[in-house]
Amino acid sequence: MRSFLIEVDPCLKGSSEGRRLKIEKLFQELGFGKLECVKIAALYRLEGELSQSEAERISKEILRDSVAESFVVDPKPQDEKTFFVDIWYKKGVTDSVGVSLLKAIKDIGINTVTQAAHGERILFHQTSDLNNSETLEKKVVQFVDQNLLNPLVQECKLTGLC
């Protein structure tokens, strides 16, 4: 069983700028400190016996709008100060985009994917006034839990902070 995370980003400059700035402002206003919100991307998780090339084909043919979006399979944080917060539906909550995706993957003739899920990735960059990674992780998770997701149906996972 393999698992791929696919990040789909808007190519256009300034996309989701309003929301990014709002997140930065809210983080600061709520007293968590200063944090840079680098981007917000759609996130997909594919599970099954699929290959890297199949994951890329799915990304190209189904997930990405070839004019306005780009994609990366299994991206890693670019530096030690960059980290992701991934927001997913909790187990048992209907993920209709994930269900449609699974169906679409079968429609293009790929039968190796057994699970598909849809989420959101928010990429942050650590700033100088928030150097303690442990404290920062707590703060970010608390902030996201309280402000960017609905804990009744969603949960988040932080990746990349050392």
Add this chain to the structure above:
Amino acid sequence: MTSTTQIVLTSLSEEELLQLSKERLWSLSLAEMKAVQTYYLNQKREPTDIEMETIAQTWSEHCKHKTFKGKIDYTEIRGGRSYRKVYDGLLNETVIQATQELSKRFCLSVFEDNAGIIALDRKWGIAFKVETHNHPSALEPYGGAGTGIGGVIRDIMGVGLGAKPIANCDVFCVGEFGQEKNQMTSNLLPPERILTRVIDGVRDYGNRMGIPTCNGAVLFNKGYTANPLVFCGTVGLIPRDKIQKKVSPGELIVSIGGKTGRDGIHGATFSSAALEENLSSSLVQIGDAIVEKKALEVILRAREENLYSAITDCGAGGYSSAVGELASGCGAKVYLENVPLKYVGLAPWEIWLSESQERMVLSLPKKNLERFQMICQTEDVECSLLGEFTSTGRLEVYHLGQIYCDLDLEFMHDGIPRVFKKALWREPEVEPLSVEFPNKLQTGDILKKLLAHPNIASKRWIVHQYDHEVQGRSVVKPFTGMDQSGPNDAAVLRTQLDSWRGVVLSNGINPLYGKIDPYWMAANNIDEALRNLISVGGNLETCAILDNFCWGDVNDPEIMGGLVRASLACYDFSKFFGVPFISGKDSLNNTWKDREGTLYSIPATLLISAVSIMKDIRKSITMDFKRAGNWIVLIGKTKEEMGGSHYAEVRGWEGGQVPKVDGRASKNLMKTLSRAISKGMIRSCHDLSEGGLGVALSEMCIGGNLGAKIDLSRCEVCPSQTLIPWEQLFLFSESASRWLVELEPSQVNAVKKLFPSDSFLILGRVNKEPVLEVKSKKTLFKFKVGQLKEIWESFSRSQE
């Protein structure tokens, strides 16, 4: 009957019955629990969990409208005298009675199916339904609102033998933005997040279904902070020979659409109870518009081939309600193992009660099954055979050979004890508006504050997320004018491309008046919905309206008294205007409890939605000023009615008289204006509502990017009884039944002759220079239209 899931009920005391109802989230009262207990004592057995869940869903306030159908002992205290009347079914004696007395021939189906239907022409009907999805939207705004719009679309898909949805509308009531968290709101989602996600939910569902969202409103009030209101409406097109449905014993029970999971279990009973903390995520439903879109295609194809004889949607209560409703005149046998599941592990009662979305239930003659399955296959829609309709009068539910439910359908539908409620209304003492002086705010400052008020400000950031063009029917759209900035009063849709006929959609809502007197709130809401409709070219002759009552704790006699008052106004003004109600829905007990257990109610809220047929959509008009030099005329009378106005709100003043509606005078004005518009005598028209004349003038200038010179010195108005300067009263009063119209100079005398002299007031002219100047003896304000637009759009920009 053998069952492993029996519930001990027959031996319980009253206290234990109530406790059981609460523990199981059934929301059944003691009288209802006792009625169920008696039924099972007579049956000499205990109920199963499926039976109890089925009864609880069927008897919920959400499904049965117990309060509106119950007995209400109403006392009204007026002028020191007490007046008492017992209503034996409030809905029947007010809203429905008005419709029956009006007996309009264009009403094809009223209060009997999933939606009301009026005649479009000889061949087609227009179906219209508005629903609410409040508690789910408070918990999970995206899923709640998405399934709200998805659910009302299914109502249209399941009306008669199925209608094609052609337009959506939505109205949201949420808490004010920027509130500090406190004891009451600490664990709630903030209004900013609720509204954003509600919009996302409605947008994603409506857009993905390919249905234009054409009309709506958003209201902000602290009273909705914990319990937002999400009204979703859909209009459908249905052939007139496909309005009747009839189930026959022997026909198959077929389900199409989505799979079944644990989504929304207890939704119907949950929506009838107070919101509390620590609720389960199983109450949340997440919709899938693509599945519903495909199911719609199956329905429309199968309808044209006459493959089924009845259809309904799976809404609150899931299969229990849908099958129970279709089987009400005959009987049904259902085999739950045939239901396609999202995942394994669901108990039989969960399959039966699940509110998973996008499911429709049909009654299909056996001979048509193969053809129907073929259509499902080509449209890629899951189709399952659940069982068959019988003539036993019983609802029988099996799972893997074991019977889990064997209920007498007559008891299930009619065994519910009548609800009895007390209602009290004390005539409010009209306190003069608490005007505080010295008056530092100048008239121009007030206009700016009003334009920036979230209730009045542009909702561009919301409207632009919705597709209002898809299907190519939209004629008058949400925005109009040079750069699509002017807010239209109503939507006009061309129903078919081979005809100029169309429909007009509008709404009226204002909870601020309800705080003072729900009777006049209801009257004003009807007036507002109708004057919006008239503004774009609609007419009263083919108009029908819908009611959506959202009320608080109706066990409180005074809150219940307000509901009676509003219902009485619905009767009175439906009759005054000659406009029938064709459908409606109530959502009562919109309350929530804080950590201390204190119960709060929302402001009494009534949404009136209106629909009317236009013979020729080319006669429709918009609200933006069209040409410099044209005359600007106020139609209607302005009175000192500042209670509940936005003027009073921005000044922080309370009390005062809410606007009253003179039904007969208003009807005459509407008919006259409607005729003038249909004859092409009016260039633009805008109704006066929130913010009054000042706001309407500004919006018309913004829409046309033209200015206006207004001279109030010739205006005869009643002298102010308070210390409010009369110019402010004239500019910001929200008196009902008023419009601002733009007339070509050549038409002024002809139009003037049509109206009573006291309801036709020339205010000034449209000006090429985009400046709005209002003067009386001196200039009251002079603003560039660009500046007004900047202020009016500032709230929207802050949300983009």
